[in-house]
Amino acid sequence: MIKRTLTALLIISQAYLGFSQSSKNINLLSNLTFPSSRGDLNDIWGIKIGLNEYALVGLQGGVSIVDVTNATNPVEVFYAPGANSIWRDLKTWDNHVFITNETSGGLMIIDLNALPGTLTAANVTNYTGSTYPFQSAHNLYIDENGICYVFGADNGVGGAIMLDLSVNPKAPIELGRYNSFYLHDGVVRGDTLWGAAVNDGFFIVVDVSNKTAPVNMASRTTSSSFTHNIWFSDDGQTVYTTDEVSNAFIDAYDVSNLTNITFLDKIQSNPGQNVIPHNAHFMNDYVITSYYRDGVVIHDVSDPSNMIEVGHYDTSPAFSGNGFNGAWGTYxxxxxxxxxxxxxxxxxxxxxxxxVRAAYLEGNITNSVTSAALDNVLVEIVTTNITATSNLIGDYKTGIADAGTYDVIYSKFGFFPDTLFNVALTSGITTIRNVQLEPMVNFTLQGQVLENGTNNPIANAQVKIENSQFSTTVTTDVNGNFAVSNFIATTYEVSIAHWGHENICLSNQMLNSTGNPYTYTLNVGYYDDFDFDLGWTTSTLNNPTSGFWERDIPVGTFLQSIPSNPGNDIPTDCGNQAYVTGNGGGGAGSDDIDGGTVILTSPIFDLSSQTDPYVHFSRWFFNAGGSGSPDDSMVVILSNGTTTARIDYADANTPNFSTWVSKSIKISNFLTSTNTMQLIVKATDEGQGHIAEAGFDGFFVIDSAAVSVAENTLKNNINIYPNPFNDVLNITIDYSEFTILKAEIYDITGKLKQTQTVLNQSKLQIKTNYSAGIYFIRIYGDDVLLKTEKVIRF
Structure with a gap:
């Protein structure tokens, strides 16, 4: 028997140098890489034949059979080239492996009976059907009776083609077709098919006892409405699903009563990091999931209403967060x-x-005064990252992989926190702890928003007051006053915005009854970081079907590891929101601009009294993919009520592709300033096939008669940090021949706040005691203006 040994890396592969390996309760036995000519890996399956165990590995170019009997020394024993396809899925029946792909060739069948002897090309055949012919399919499942269900084929709507393999695995017999919904994945037991209808966002339960006339019995939408994968428990009472989108979950559902399918729990491997789950499988009350950039994750689901992570191994430490890299499949x-x-x-x-089995902690939380149930109480197991929250009736459930003795903190906004010390948590055991929390005394917060300089009240100003446990936004009345009842004295972030005035954002503000009423002042001007809705409007042209402008926290998407939709707003403004074209996450083409123009229009602003105004903004544009040259565009237009002018343009050839680009535009170069100015942003998909994404953030206008905003082209590297800053601002310049280095800081109105100079040095440190807000810093070398930059003090 001829064996071809590939590179078996037992501890650390070259790809891992410089990256830390994250693991818990899972050890690396070996890592086998393949020739790059075969392309990336996709799904995987396994089989035991005789005394040997084999990995059946899908690659872009074919299928590899690897003997993993000696787990520390895997050896490839056969490779079957096939249609080139990113997607390939594999299942086994009667010592044969059946493989689908999304290109051509139908169902590849490899007879493995010769193993551990030699396999040859003669062991490989293909099946493409007759009554239900197909060339491509996404996935397949083979039930306990040898019935193969081919999902997502290019036949009908792509539901499930049913084939009998039990008579002759090399000659499948067509039994029927399910054609109600496209199914991306599925599992079958007995006469019940559980299908993942990914495009419809739900799983579907189908009676397939009559293969020629399947009957839909029930369905359930999953938590992120993009149902990619489904698997059932051994007793058939629970199913587990994944949604293949950023920041999605593994869901658990009680399906014991199909007329009342009940959500039980959902969990993430790395909350808040936007990681995408892929395929989940059930074994012995564990769910084992290939979790893309987080590798493989194991959850104890002995209690499916309280799933607990008990193991993980990151196969892809070079990648993190959102993106389609890392672990595709697991067996x-x-x-x-x-x-x-x-x-x-x-x-x-x-x-x-x-x-290992999780150590569980459960209980009920109530108000110590009224005995009412408390929802949304945060439960934290100290020295871990394990948290949970109580539900509407005060119940909470959590747990941990590592048994031991822990302190547990219970906290809810408006109540004094309580800590239980030395709580013993035992593997496989549920510990019950009920808690009562004492309420704090509240008061009514009062405040007023005034215009700086005139002290005129500002009506309809929006005031946001928030911290990690509380958030509210109120609007001032005609006298600029606002009030918040049932308010708790503690530290908050305060942000205030009004169109026609400069926003402010203040950090670490202690608000209590002693300080009532609080007074805030806003400078006259125009500034919008889109943390508030200040009246920008959206519209369309030529009926686009997706990618509409949204004001939101950007959810990043990627095309071949290149960001398409931004994953964050600009870092130098208040808040974390921006306008983006579609924000649904998922793949690069899931929510981009399709088939028309999406338009974002500002409220009217008055620049008639400004001498030499500049408009500033940051924009994002991405255009790639498809066939031929990308031809989409983004245009920024300025109007004075009678005349319009294009002041900025971006397409696929524009520099600084796929990043936030800051722009400063001298308005008088294009048109006359009036009291009816508007900014219009248009992003257009010129035709089908290319991915187009746009973003807009950080809009403001200043008058250069007060502060020069001329762009500097000096190529020296000037660093101003940190930004945002608190008390100290640092400036360094990689150029040693300036005798005098000077910094001037102006507020948003153009008033000079501070000047500082050093001689024969390349670093300048400025200590400030300004109020929080937006400032501009000008850097001079020997009286030559080198750089102007916006900075934010918090």
Whole structure:
């Protein structure tokens, strides 16, 4: 028998140098990489034949059969080239492996009966159907009776083609077709099919007892409405799903009564990091999930209403957060207990899992005065990152992989926190702790917003007051007054905005009854970081179907690791929101601009009294993918009520592609300033096939008669940091020949706040005691203006 040994890296592969490996209760046994000519990996399956265990590995160019009997020394024993496809899925029946792909060739079948002897090309056949012909399909599942369900084929709507493999695995017999919904994935037991209708955002339950006439029985929308994968528990009472989008969850549902499918729990591997889950499988009351950039994750689901992570191994430490890299698939059912993982970039991993049971903590939380149930109480297991919150009836459930003794903190805004010390948590055991929290005394917060300089009240100003546990936004009345009842004295962030005035954002503000009423002043001017809705409007032209302007926290998307939709707003403004074209996450083309123009229009602003106004903004544009040259565009237009002018343009050839670009535009170069100015942003998809995304943030106008905003082209590297800053601002310049280095700081009105000079030095440190807000700093070298930059003091 001829064996071809590839590169088996037992501890650390070259791809891992410089990256820390994150793991818990899972050990690396080996890592096998493949020739780059075969492309990236996709799904994986496993099988035992005789005394040997094999990994069945899908690659872009074909299928690899790897002997993993010696888990520390995997050896490839056969490679079957196939249609080139990013997607390939594999399942087994009667010592045959069946493979789908999304390109051509139908169902590849490899007869494995010769193993551990030699396999040849003669062992490989293809099946493309007759009554239900197909060339491509996304996935497949083979039930306990040898019935193969081919999902997402190019036949009908792509539901499920049903084939009998039990008579002759090499000659499937067509039994029927399910054609109600496109199914991306699915599992079947007995006469019940559980299908992931990804495009419809739900899983569907189908009676397939009559293969020629399947009947829909029930459906349930999943938590992120993009149902990619579904798997059932051994007893058939619970199903687990994943949604293949950024920041999605593994969901658990009680399906014991199909007329009342009940949501039980959802969990993430890395909350807040926008990681995408891929495929989840059930084994022995564990769910084992390939979790893209987080690798493989194991959850104890002994209690499916309280899923607890008990193991993980990051196969892809070079990647994190949102994106389609890392672990594609996993196979946990080898008799040895070893875990197989296919990593898209890094190859086959053979892992040794230690399956431990979670130590559970549950209880009920009430008000100590009224005995009423308390919802949304934060429960924290000290020295860990484990948290939970109580539900509407005060119940909470949580747990941890590591048994031991812990302190547990219970906290809710408006109540004094309580800590339980030395709570013993035991593996496989549920510990009950009920808690009562004492309410704090509240008061009515009062305040007023005035115009700086005139002290005139500002009506309809928006005031946001928030901290990690509380957030409210109120609007001032005609006298500029606002009030918040049932207010708790503590530290808050305060942000105030009004069109026609400069926003302010203040950090670490202690608000209590002693300080009532609080007074805030806003400078006259125009500034919008889109943390508030100040009246910008959206519209369309030529009926685009997606990618509409949204004011939101940007959710990043990627096209081949290049950001398409931004993953954040600009870092130098208040808040974290911006306008973006579609913000649904997922793939690069999931919510981009399609088939028309999306338009963003500012409220009217008055510049008639300004001498030499400049308009500032930051814009994002991305245009790529598809066939041919990308031809989409983004245009920024300024209007004075009678005349319009294009002041900025971006397309696929514009420099600083796929990043926030700051622009400063001298208005008089284009038109005359009036009291009816408007800014209009248009982003256009000129035709189908290319991905187009746009973003807009950080709008403000200043008069250069007060503060020069001329752009400087000096190529020396001038660094101003940190920004935002608190008390100290640092300036460094990589140029040693200036005798005098000087910094001037102006407020938003153009008033000089501070000047500081150093001789024969390349670093300048400025200590400030200004109020929080926006400032401009001008850097001079030997009286030559080198740089002007906006900075924010918090």
């Amino acid at each position: 946990p059912w080898l008799p040895s207990g070893n875990l197989l993982v296919s990593d898209i970039e890094n190859g086959l991993f053979v892992l040794g899992p230690n399956y």
